[in-house]
Amino acid sequence: EAQVTQNPRYLITVTGKKLTVTCSQNMNHEYMSWYRQDPGLGLRQIYYSMNVEVTDKGDVPEGYKVSRKEKRNFPLILESPSPNQTSLYFCASSLRIMNTEAFFGQGTRLTVV
């Protein structure tokens, strides 16, 4: 089954404790991205990747890092999480950049206390 898998689905952590949210897709997609969703602000793009070893900032990259060492995986790293990073996070992938549908993961609800 074609899918984007995120882990964990739920996470509560403390300020400053490094964490990684994993994202994996099994569709051989080139383009992957991370979004965060907050009430009243909609979904905002954090980082994206056009292909292996090619990543760039989206609209709200501060406090986040990503890597793309393999085509299927695109982890989101929070080196020193802060409470303002409490949010619902989605990973998405699509075959190419232009004019293809994006597949989203089921989301990771992160709470930083």
Place this chain on the structure above:
Amino acid sequence: DAKTTQPPSMDCAEGRAANLPCNHSTISGNEYVYWYRQIHSQGPQYIIHGLKNNETNEMASLIITEDRKSSTLILPHATLRDTAVYYCIVRVHTGANSKLTFGKGITLSVRP
């Protein structure tokens, strides 16, 4: 970025067609119109997209006006499971990035 405008909410009866409008008056010639939906807090789900011709798939139909300034998503026989937030998006391609810019969407409530 071409912006989209959608009413905040609408409802329809189960089994009837749901017609969801979207305005995108500043859309440029090479921008596509996409529709996604989000059920509760699940990941957004792709529905359909189009450039200027009407499109239909197993989920819905997309009607785009001739001047491309507006479109309508049609769910032909709405069910309770279609209750969701529906996002009309104009796909932006800026350099190497083709992000999806989600607005507030329209909340569709399907009533029994």
